[in-house]
Amino acid sequence: MKENYLPVWLAWLDQINEYIGRGIRWSALLMVLLVCVDVISRYLLKEGSALFPELEWHLFSIMFLLGSGYALRHDKHVRVDVIYARLSEKQKAWLNLLGHLLLLLPFCFVLFYASEPFVYRAFVMQEQSPDPGGLPYRFIIKSTIPAAAILLGIQGFVEIIQCLFVIWHKGIEPKHSNN
Template sequence: MQKIANYIDHFTEQTGKYVSWISLILVALIGVDVVLRYAFSWSSSANQELEWHLFAALFLLGSAYALKHDKHVRVDVFYSRFSDTKKAWVNLIGTMIFLIPFCIVMIKTSIPFVIDAWYISESSPEPGGLPHRFIVKSTIPLGALLLLIQAIAQGLKALSTILNIEIK
């Protein structure tokens, strides 16, 4: 149980480091877009769509990393005052009842959507928009899979805390 959680954490950490480069590319692209728009009165549908696609990929592929580092959104009314064991129970129950089923539904429902996009070589309907929209759509099930894998690690860590097993 401990080794599996550690392997998953390491995998998520490495994936998160690679995905974080998308944010640098996104910031540079937005900077160039702003300069082109305001200094040269030039804008492009493709630039704007690329920004959306990069943001979507960053959000979807980085969600597992955010979960691993407990940087996800949490309604923290009582949680911060709980003992580690109570926090582990909340995390385990939330992971088992909400997160894992959500990831499974996302994967199952998005795969046909992505297959259709690949089959028709979906591209932007906008004039001057990006081709190959199916690539960014592929990040939906991939991001859900990464999140599911990290959810399993989070559940194992919560279970270890509840059972008083030390994770090294």
């Protein structure tokens, strides 16, 4: 078991995206199965419906939006590694700290703030698919946008604390409590 240096409340915040990410993994399998059923029904059975493409879109949205905090937690996000790989742990911590403070957290705030009226209108209108045979309750999938902003912001906060830990405790590399 890896060393758990985080305070209990911070370790709990860190685990939120871990549990959500583990659950979201199953939606990838579900989406593959759904695409197979869609292809079989469209091309072999010559039956089409708006239901399958919309379900695929919803599952992909859930995986992308709610999985973003999990990707950040496991350092699986996009980064220019040509420069980053050459940096020391302390330099990486500084770069990550600045990136999280100047880019990630403001982005999360803007995403949450901008999505609030969009999601609110969808809930008030009880928005559903305009396509015949499409999914009802489209407002539920739209609510994953501010949820993603919150989850990514929480993970960004945890990452900031970890960066500070590396900067202040030279030679000690932070580890997530449960990778």
